[in-house]
Amino acid sequence: MIVRAMTPQDGASVIEIYGRGIRTGNATFQDHPGTWDDWDSGHLNECRLVACDQTDRVVGWAGLSGVSSRCVYRGVAEISVYVDPDAQGKGIGTALLGALIAASEAQGIWSLEAGIFPENIASIALHKRHGFSEVGLRRGLGRMGYGPMAGQWRDVMLLQRRSTTVGVD
Known part of the structure; x- marks a missing residue:
């Protein structure tokens, strides 16, 4: 496995994995992955x-x-990491998250945030292995619009990783 910079030619695969x-x-x-243009406009140009x-x-x-347009x-930045369900359990999430942290620090980003459903135990564990800590639980943050939990209000665990190399005095 290799981790490399994303290109627009990867767009269809990115959207497919996101949908899965x-x-x-x-x-x-x-409730749906949208298009590559949707994804592209919703993410920073760096660290893809x-x-x-x-x-x-x-x-x-x-x-x-x-996370905000305010200069402060x-x-x-908020992170997203998605692995094809058929390829999970092979260290892909670990490789991607490690590379994303390094790339974000190279871009001067000092704080990464992740919002994760508490039921997603594997994702929470992955983030904690990479230095993220639980900041809090956002109770009833949104109502699920699809799937087996449709109509239910869902909590979201907020995790943060503060760089030890960027933005430190």
């Missing part, structure tokens, strides 16, 4: 990564979204 993650019911409130298998097939991706938050 959505269908698990434990990845996001969003894909993981590819030995045949160069995209098996996972990672990216960042801004320019070094704070």
